[in-house]
Amino acid sequence: MHSALSRRGVVVLVAVCLACLMFGLEISSIPSILPTLERVLQADFKQLQWIMNAYTIAVTTVLMATGTLADRYGRKRIFLISIAAFGLTSLICGVAESVSTLIIARFLQGMSGGAMLICQIAVLSHEFQGGRERAIAWGWWGIVFGIGLGFGPIIGGAIVAVSSWEWVFLIHVLFAVLALVLTASGVHESKDPKAGSLDIAGILTLSLSVFCLVFYITQGPDLGFASPGALAILGASIASLIAFLIAEKVSRRPMFDFSVFRVRPFSGAIIGSAAMNLSYWPFMIYLPIWFQAGLGYDSVSAGLALLAYTLPTLVMPPLGERLSLRYRPGLVIPAGLFTIGVGFILMKFGSAAAHADWLTMLPGCLLAGIGLGLTNTPVTNTTTGSVSSDRAGMASGIDMSARMVSLTLNIALMGFILVEGVQASLRGTLPGVTDAALLRPLAEKIAAGAVISPEQNISGAIIHAALVDGFGWVLLYGGVGVWILAGISFLIFGFAKPARA
Known part of the structure; x- marks a missing residue:
């Protein structure tokens, strides 16, 4: 890798791969500690689901917005902010003493993780623009992403076995600090002068639709699927989806171009x-x-x-x-x-x-x-x-x-x-x-x-x-x-x- 990439290129690649590893591990390592969280935090089954869903819903809310923000305000700047936010929210997850705190922290962690994912792709695309070094960079990124997803369960289980569940989150604080240093020293700033405006309506309506539908599925048995409250939540999901489709149709720069x-x-x-x-x-x-x-x-x-x-x-x-x-x-x-x-x-x-x-x-x-x-x-x-x-x-x-x-x-x-x-x-x-x-x-x-x-x-x-x-x-x-x-x-x-x- 050293012969094909410059020293700065290696620094950039390591920074991006660290961010990639953090994102992958936070999806795949958490399932292996759910039984531990159920026992230690007295989490019920629905709360265990929300510990996972809070992260994935949050990732969805920021995916399309982050690219626009990074293009407008600087890909390095937004990448640094997202890494710092991921480290901070991981710290909050690790010191959480209640399930409610952990779920909220997981949502914030998911937002920063989704932003970090989009930024690392943008940084790689800008820093390695052609030839063999681009192929090497993307190859290593794919390998590390796969390691994060593939080995997450055994890493999570091993951390619980030798230490405690908190370190499944706290380890990302250390990774984030290292990634911040490498990104600050190695990544060049880049912007897109033609960056468009945010599709706020599309982001909000899609996120609300998904959240309401998940809430209906998970809480429906307690509320009663046909109860007025549950049907109102389902109706809000459907209405938000229709609003999303309309917003994307009329927007000059839609988040989704359905054509x-x-x-x-x-x-x-x-x-x-x-x-x-x-x-x-x-x-x-x-x-x-x-x-x-x-x-x-x-x-x-x-x-x-x-x-x-x-x-x-x-x-x-x-x-x-x-x-x-x-x-x-x-x-x-x-x-x-x-x-x-x-x-x-x-x-x-x-x-x-x-x-x-x-x-x-x-x-x-x-x-x-x-x-x-x-x-x-x-x-x-x-x-x-x-x-x-x-x-x-x-x-x-x-x-x-x-x-x-x-x-x-x-x-x-x-x-x-x-x-x-x-x-x-x-x-x-x-x-x-x-x-x-x-x-x-x-x-x-x-x-x-x-x-x-x-x-x-x-x-x-x-x-x-x-x-x-x-x-x-x-x-x-x-x-x-x-x-x-x-x-x-x-x-x-x-x-x-x-x-x-």
């Missing part, structure tokens, strides 16, 4: 983005719960078992890229999605095996990871490569927004399905307990991996069976859902050659 959806390769790839985040990524939140509560592993063993799920996503992208060049993305993306679905169905059978363990889960975990690895890079390349270069940034923003919105919604949906599956199982095995007010809190505790007190007189076999049933429904949802979207993606791609908008 790009007329390009079939772009639309087919966006369906691929949504499909990966309907199945693979949201299930990463719940898989550690299965390994720990369902199979009885400690946090480190659960993190090691999760490597079968995440490692293929690091080694398969080069093959996915080669296959995409040879057979076109319209075949590779749906095939990768179909492979994820096969992995989910195999995990469903593996979790229901008589003597379930990591070996019975291994084939499904590997196949799901292989499918994700085959799909991810072709999706990104197709969304940006199927439109003209001046719209590539906007196309990338739509792709990232589709991923974050889909991830946020499906974290909530998978949690709802898991609890409903556990509750249905308990209703069948505990006929004496029919009161939903008693049964649902019990189902939520089991779904979160909480230890059930002996006073409740429920055997371990019943609890395990309920957990198996709940996860079976979640895996069925992920498998069938990604198959349906794979079919839709294939049909949208059609057999037309890629066109540019």
Whole structure:
């Protein structure tokens, strides 16, 4: 790397890769500590979901705005601000003494993380503009991003095992300080004199729509899905979505230019983005719960078992890229999605095996990871490569927004399905307990991996069976859902050659 890059180039690349590592770890390392947070902070199941969703919703709110702000006020300046904010919010997360404080801090951390993600892409694009050094820089960025996402579970589990859950957040304070020093000393300032104005209406309406829909899914069982309050929240989500569509239609500089959806390769790839985040990524939140509560592993063993799920996503992208060049993305993306679905169905059978363990889960975990690895890079390349270069940034923003919105919604949906599956199982095995007010809190505790007190007189076999049933429904949802979207993606791609908008 040193021979191809200047000394300053190495400094810039290390700074960007540190920021990239922080962003990836804060998505993938947190699921492995959720059982610990449930126990230490007395977090209930819904609060565990919001610890994840607060981050992803916040990322979505700043994605499109940050690019415009960075172009106008300076990419280095906004990058420095976002790194500092990420370090500060990570510190707040690490010293949080209540779930409410942690959720609020996670939202602020997500905003700074989303800004940091967009800025690091802008900095890389400006600092490494061509030739071999650009290929090296982007290659290392992709590797580090993959390490952050792929090794996050084992890193989170290991930190909890040797220290405490707080250091899963506090370690980013140290990373942020180092990234600040390197960025300040190495990155050149750059601006775009033609930068447009912020699409405030689009940002606010899309964020409000997603937030209200997630709130409806997570709080609906308590409020009653058909209650006036819940329906009002759902109505606010729908109204905000309609307002977003209108705002984008009338805006001179819309956040989303919907005309790009007329390009079939772009639309087919966006369906691929949504499909990966309907199945693979949201299930990463719940898989550690299965390994720990369902199979009885400690946090480190659960993190090691999760490597079968995440490692293929690091080694398969080069093959996915080669296959995409040879057979076109319209075949590779749906095939990768179909492979994820096969992995989910195999995990469903593996979790229901008589003597379930990591070996019975291994084939499904590997196949799901292989499918994700085959799909991810072709999706990104197709969304940006199927439109003209001046719209590539906007196309990338739509792709990232589709991923974050889909991830946020499906974290909530998978949690709802898991609890409903556990509750249905308990209703069948505990006929004496029919009161939903008693049964649902019990189902939520089991779904979160909480230890059930002996006073409740429920055997371990019943609890395990309920957990198996709940996860079976979640895996069925992920498998069938990604198959349906794979079919839709294939049909949208059609057999037309890629066109540019």
